[in-house]
Amino acid sequence: MVQYPSTVDRAFAALADPTRRAVLERLGSGSATISELAEPFGMSLTGMKKHVRLLEEADLVTTEKVGRARRCMLVPRAFEGMTIWLQRLDRFGRVVERTKGAR
Amino acid sequence: MVQYPSTVDRAFAALADPTRRAVLERLGSGSATISELAEPFGMSLTGMKKHVRLLEEADLVTTEKVGRARRCMLVPRAFEGMTIWLQRLDRFGRVVERTKGAR
Numbered sequence: 001m002v003q004y005p006s007t008v009d010r011a012f013a014a015l016a017d018p019t020r021r022a023v024l025e026r027l028g029s030g031s032a033t034i035s036e037l038a039e040p041f042g043m044s045l046t047g048m049k050k051h052v053r054l055l056e057e058a059d060l061v062t063t064e065k066v067g068r069a070r071r072c073m074l075v076p077r078a079f080e081g082m083t084i085w086l087q088r089l090d091r092f093g094r095v096v097e098r099t100k101g102a103r
Numbered sequence: 104m105v106q107y108p109s110t111v112d113r114a115f116a117a118l119a120d121p122t123r124r125a126v127l128e129r130l131g132s133g134s135a136t137i138s139e140l141a142e143p144f145g146m147s148l149t150g151m152k153k154h155v156r157l158l159e160e161a162d163l164v165t166t167e168k169v170g171r172a173r174r175c176m177l178v179p180r181a182f183e184g185m186t187i188w189l190q191r192l193d194r195f196g197r198v199v200e201r202t203k204g205a206r
Contacts, residue, residue, distance in 0.1 A: 009119050016116035018109065021188075028195030079193040085124075086189055090182040092131030 007059050011082060014058040019043070020051050024074065027061065031073040110162050114185060117161040122146070123154050127177065130164065134176040 005013070014020055023037055038048035052072055055061035060078045063070050108116070117123055126140055141151035155175055158164035163181045166173050 003121075005119070006121065008124075009121065012115050013119035016108070016112050016119060018106075018112060021111075024192055028192060028198075074192070074196045076196045077193075079189050079196055083186065083189040083193045086182050086186040089127055089131060089177070090180075090186045093177045093179045093182055095131075 008081065010054075010058040011060055011078070014054050014060060017051070020055055023048075023051060023055065023072075024060065027072060027074045031071045033066075033069040033071055035069070037072060111184065113157075113161040114163055114181070117157050117163060120154070123158055126151075126154060126158065126175075127163065130175060130177045134174045136169075136172040136174055138172070140175060 015024075019041060022041070026032060026037060026040075034045055034048050034052060037052070038045055041048070052061060052063065052070075055072075056063060059075055061072050062075050063072045065071075118127075122144060125144070129135060129140060129143075137148055137151050137155060140155070141148055144151070155164060155166065155173075158175075159166060162178055164175050165178050166175045168174075
């Protein structure tokens with residue numbers, strides 16, 4: 001049975017790359033065009049477009065055409081579900097730690 | 104230039120799979136053997152071992168041999184860094200949202 005990746009699968013997969021994580025951090029301080037995103041990495045526009053497309057497919061980033069450029073911005077609340085899920089696991093991990101310490 | 108994946112890269116990549124996320128949730132309620140993990144998924148031991156190995160390589164899960172079985176448990180604090188990072192992005196996302204609302 002072929003299972004297609006869900007949005008959550010795609011979101012975590014998108015975060016598994018240091019360039020894409022840096023792009024998200026950059027967009028945290030405000031929207032940016034593809035060229036503004038590419039420049040600090042010394043990356044081609046084509047390379048950056050691929051990263052942005054993956055972030056869009058994961059519903060983490062949205063883009064809009066402004067004149068000849070394409071502005072990218074964070075999708076509000078895109079990180080909420082993952083954050084809550086990881087916070088729970090983090091708490092679980094701490095319980096494991098305390099239980100080990102008490103042995 | 105070949106870039107080898109960092110632990111953070113591997114951790115997010117490991118989370119990009121629903122079975123591995125379910126395994127982590129299961130381990131959140133306590134350690135389990137590979138067979139205990141495989142059973143609810145109707146998965147072969149070999150299949151589950153692969154998932155557990157990926158989680159180990161990402162430093163999210165640790166295992167120890169107990170008799171003939173291998174017990175798996177969460178690595179304490181393994182999720183702390185990712186959680187803090189995602190919380191920050193989540194806050195950034197909310198600022199973006201408020202800014203858009205104020206336009």
